[in-house]
Amino acid sequence: MHGSPPLRHLLPLGLLIAAGFVLPQFLPEYFLYIANTLMVYLILAIGLDILLGWSGQFAFAHIAFYGIGIYGTALLNMRLGVPFVLGMPLAAAAAAAIGFLIAIPATRLRAVYLALATFAFAECAQWVYRTWDSVTKGPDGLRISAPDIFGYVVGTDKRALPVIAIILALVLAATLYLGRSKLGRSLCAIRDSEHVAAASGIDVKRTKVIAFTISAFYAGVAGGTYTLFQSFIHPDGLGVWTLVLVLSMIVVGGSGTLPGVVLGVVLLGLLPEALRAAPRGLLVWQEFAYGLILTLAIMFMPRGIWGLFNRRTRARRKPALSVEAPAPARALQHQSP
Amino acid sequence: MKTRAKSALLAAAAAVALALPATAEVGVTDTEITIGLFGPLSGPLIAYGIDPLNAAKMVYDDVNAKGGIHGRKIKLVIEDDKCQGSELVAVVKKLVTVDKVFIAHGGSCTAAIAAAQEYVQREKVPYVMLNAAGDNAVFPPTRYMFGSFQGTQRVYGAALAEFAMRELKAKRVAIIVHDDDYGKANLAAGKSVVERMGGQVVAQERIPLSINDITAPVLNMRAAKPDVILSGAYPAPAVLLAQKYGEFGMTAIPLLQSTQGIPTPSVFAKNVGNPAALKNFYHPWSFNDIADEAVRKQWSDMYKKHFPGREAGPFMVTGLPSALSVVDTLQRMGRDLTREKFVDAMEKLDLKTPLMPYALQFGPGRRDALRGVYVVKFDGTTQKVMPGVYSWNGKDGM
């Protein structure tokens, strides 16, 4: 798979943008809000998947970069008057830069230590958001004023939806291109076996750092997009829970595959809304239900729901975006009993 | 043929009905007023939501049983906001745009409520908080959001500080609060009152929410030799604080603890496990049910009747004042109900009830209902209401 994605992959993006313009005309704001929320989660989830699913890096710092995107875009807009079209890329670039800096020492670490180190970084970031109140207003939370895009004031779900749909479409297109690029294939090669990848001439360390940086950029973009329709950000929303939620979306949907991630975001994003219909006495079971879903999903659908239903995936035991490892490497990796 | 004609007729009738201009306000029909009621019904802060929400529901059910308000019954749509901003915003948007409620009544956590403030203002939906302290969402006041029915954190901070200065004759005050929005407001008000009344804040400790070893802050306070300690800690750290303060032999120094740390005083005392630590222990309380047994019994009996399966804690009453205020406002409005008129009527609220020490009041520039509370001395077994009501002057800590 080289070069540009086939038209049939790009067509849904056109539908997405069209839906972004059509839906706000007749859906109540609640549904538009849910749609906007899901689209932001999707950008977040894809970013995490690039790190986790594509390159097999079990890194948890994602939520910190999301925060940089949100605070960065909002503060640039409110304090310095930087318009959104400039502010969001800047904030995302800042997130990417910090991701780059983190990646250099972090990629030396083995899986488990990588997870813990990046998790610790995310917690430190949340503490900074909470304590640096002169900038972030700390525990009071930051009120975000509606950005405007060349005069088109966003701020309500109705007005934000088309813009977010366009941003998401761009992100998806970029992801499709990335998946087919040399870089994308290198990332997948690293996941399967670092030794083999290195032997094939891939600069493993450099590629991993790039993956981190790209992933952080995605998170920054998601954060910037958040400011289009949300009026408030509080450090409590930038912690473990949100991170685990995004992780679960990838895992349940199907990590390493774009349709899988979309599926996971939609299912787990809509779950709390679906549970609203539960009888009042059962509402308290939500947390337990969530843990159960995650555990059952990882037990019975390790490749996610998409992996379960996708025949291609079942036959090849690898998601579509991966690189086939040569036979000898396979033997090294999976010692058959 | 018959069914086709019937459905054609129905379609025509529907078209006519849709074409007619809506005469009533959203959420109001001839016979019903729809109110969206919500609070944390799951998650870590469930203790601040379930009983108070039930209490509010109880008030509405009771009104319905007595015939409703000017011929209309109250219909409730109940939702869970998990005390998280993202959930609360989703809930409010659903209640307003899908369930089409007349007003939104809910929220126990100020930070979550603040997330919905912009929407509520924009869509001009009256929003009445359930039992949140509300500081961040009532200062500065906005037209549509009403709250703080048991007092803001500024009220608690100021009241305890005033009690310490006036009654306990303190000069050196140590303040320990969390590093969240409640802590910030509590500290600001307390500090301002202490300094205004000629005292000195000799230690201010801001502790993380997740603290499990409270040694350092307590040592810091002990070293500063305070006459009194004011605390805004939450339940677990509040217990740790009382324990450590007892362990380190500091019990001669009165300890004044804000309400959020002791939703159920008897459980608090059991957790502390050391009666000596509560020798000089006080806390604020916004309700009359401790001082007046009749009041307590009235509401607790009513709760038992409505919710026989559930043992309500003392925090249950915090759900009452907001519901009583909504009912009072609706009654004062009469038959002509619009959202704008509701806001105007709510603004004129001046509700005296045997339940509260002060009247619940709003005003043109005021969106926090209660500014005076009792101070209660609690020795682990009995609560004794101290004479007087301690209030916030609207300026300290602003």
Added chain:
Amino acid sequence: MTLVLQGVASGIVTGCVYALVALSLVIVYKSTDVVNFAGGELVMLGGYFGLFFLIYADLAYPIMFVLVPVAIFVAGALFDRITLAKVSGRTFVKHVDLVPLVVATIGLSYLLKGGVRVVPYTEEVRRLPPIFTGPPLFFDDIVLQVQDIAIIGVTTLIMVALWVFFRFTLLGKALRATSQNARAAALVGIPVKTMRMAVWGLSASIAGIAGVMLAPKLLMTPDMGSVVMLAFAAAIIGGFSSLPGCVVGGIMLGIVQNLVGIFLSPQAIAVTPFFVIMLVLLLRPQGLFGETIALKKV
């Protein structure tokens, strides 16, 4: 000066608390390479089981102290048997994909937390009565509770017992063999699957005991599992594969937290463990006593 000494003394006690939980994490990591993100929730479960046996079932303290580890042992073993075995698929694969296993432990943590929260009794903060009650002990100006000494004692005891167990007993050696080379272990007749279950059970029961020891100090809420991050920090300081390292790491962390609270600000206490984790992994990933396997070869 008394300030600092008291901070150190209390820090040692809290540190032993972290160390106990860290021991539970390290045991399972050494044997299965899995990082148990549900470690904190097992502690929480131990505390609540203790409360249940003591208050509801009205059993005597010593009986409760024995029952809780047994009950949590069963919970841990079952979790491995039912969930982890399914997730890891084949038992002999050395380079098992760790991500699903760790995700499974995350799922378990929400399962346990959510399940406990359903019980209305857990809405309020609760406290498990300590084993030893009595007036506080004074060493000069330093104050310690009797329970504090018990915590230090139990932690040291468990650490020594575990060290002896893994070094000198047949079962311990079998467990070590399983972790080093599962295929070879199977070939010499060690029942690998059962060994794995036993390790998880053992780790869980230590977490359970930690819960019973800690609950009087930490107070019980369904969220008390967040202490797991401090345990991770302790384990990382000590070196994730070293048992004595856990204790040293835990004590160091407890002391550092208090000193930070005294000299910097209590606000900084929250971020200390995370800062320490990053620092240690940046500068010396193997911690104080760990083997140098934290770094990858590539």
